[in-house]
Amino acid sequence: QGGIVFKDVHFYYDPERPILKGISFEVPAGKTVAVVGPSGAGKSTISRLLYRFYDIQQGSITIDGQDIRTVTQKSLRAAIGMVPQDTVLFNDTIAYNIRYGRPAASEEEMKAAAEIAQIGTFISHLPDGYDTKVGERGLKLSGGEKQRVAIARTVLKAPPILILDEATSALDTTTEREIQTALDIVSKNRTTLIIAHRLSTVIGADEIIVLKGGEIAERGSHAELMQHD
Ligand code: ADP
Ligand code: ADP
Numbered sequence: 001q002g003g004i005v006f007k008d009v010h011f012y013y014d015p016e017r018p019i020l021k022g023i024s025f026e027v028p029a030g031k032t033v034a035v036v037g038p039s040g041a042g043k044s045t046i047s048r049l050l051y052r053f054y055d056i057q058q059g060s061i062t063i064d065g066q067d068i069r070t071v072t073q074k075s076l077r078a079a080i081g082m083v084p085q086d087t088v089l090f091n092d093t094i095a096y097n098i099r100y101g102r103p104a105a106s107e108e109e110m111k112a113a114a115e116i117a118q119i120g121t122f123i124s125h126l127p128d129g130y131d132t133k134v135g136e137r138g139l140k141l142s143g144g145e146k147q148r149v150a151i152a153r154t155v156l157k158a159p160p161i162l163i164l165d166e167a168t169s170a171l172d173t174t175t176e177r178e179i180q181t182a183l184d185i186v187s188k189n190r191t192t193l194i195i196a197h198r199l200s201t202v203i204g205a206d207e208i209i210v211l212k213g214g215e216i217a218e219r220g221s222h223a224e225l226m227q228h229d
Contacts, residue, residue: 002079002160002191003029003064004050010058011042011049019045021214022059025207027191029064029160034194034202037211043195046211047163050193052076063161081159083183085166087150089141093132095123097149101157109156117152117182119145144175151182162192166201176201199225 004027011020019042027033035043048054049061052068061068068076081101089097098110098119105113114120122145124133129140141149154162164183184204187194196202203222210218210225218225 001029001064003027004161004191004193005062005065006046006059007062008059009049009056009061011045011054011056013054018214020056023211023214023216024059025209025216025219027193028206029191030189031206032187032192032194032204034196034205034208035211036196036199036202036208037217039197041211042214043211044165047082047165047193047195050161050163051080051082079159080161080163081154081157082163083147083150083154083165086143087146089127089146089149091127093123094119094125094127094141094149097127098123098152098156101153105156113152113156116155116185117148118178119148119152122149142175144179147179148182151179151186155186160191162187162190163195164192165195166197 006023006025008022008024009020010018010022012018025033035046037043049056050068052073055069063071063079090100094114095110098114099105111120111123114123122141125131125138125141127141127146129138130136131138164187180201194202194205199208199222202208205222207219208222208225209216
């Protein structure tokens with residue numbers, strides 16, 4: 001479920017400056033494809049187009065063979081879970097924040113999602129660290145912890161499609177490894193598009209696409225791409 005096809009996609013924010021110059025790639029249902037490339041290459045733009053924050057000028061984007069322009073915004077967003085670079089949390093408990101994508105989830109489901117994302121000890125806290133259960137202020141949530149809240153939210157929402165806009169480069173290696181582990185669990189058997197800066201963080205992807213100057217410069221498995229360098 002959730003196979004994605006980008007076919008000859010052209011996109012610009014400003015007609016004078018094309019960002020994507022006819023790119024084609026596929027994320028088969030249940031597989032993981034990573035888009036890597038230098039800063040400004042248009043990687044995040046690809047995720048925004050899939051979410052339909054913007055419409056493309058030429059070509060097509062389909063999910064399960066259906067053009068995303070024919071899908072309602074509501075069902076498109078229900079099908080896609082996004083773990084953004086900078087997670088902005090609501091000023092409410094972490095439990096509330098985790099439930100945001102699926103408010104009707106049971107307490108047990110919410111707790112299970114929190115455990116997978118390794119944020120279980122924080123569920124009664126506010127983002128500034130105040131523990132609503134104990135009634136005391138603890139440590140403010142770090143960037144990595146906020147990202148884990150976003151991961152837990154996605155685990156609970158369990159959408160067929162995942163977009164991971166990686167920003168683990170800003171985190172220390174231990175946090176990065178913990179988040180990576182959580183992301184591996186979430187992306188298993190889901191159609192997953194990873195936006196990454198470094199090849200080293202996407203070793204497990206089924207295919208890696210290298211975006212440069214608005215075009216796909218290279219593609220292949222991690223091993224194949226390493227041979228070229
Ligand atoms: P990447 O994720 O690869 O770093 P982006 O997709 O964020 O690249 O951006 C690609 C290019 O598009 C950049 O040059 C950026 O400045 C430009 N850009 C991004 N968002 C907008 C926008 N809303 N309006 C105009 N230009 C934008
Ligand atoms: P829902 O999945 O409940 O429909 P939203 O559509 O509001 O939730 O947001 C889904 C994810 O996309 C959230 O993680 C949110 O942070 C992110 N997001 C929402 N709007 C934007 C935006 N304009 N740019 C980047 N990310 C966004």
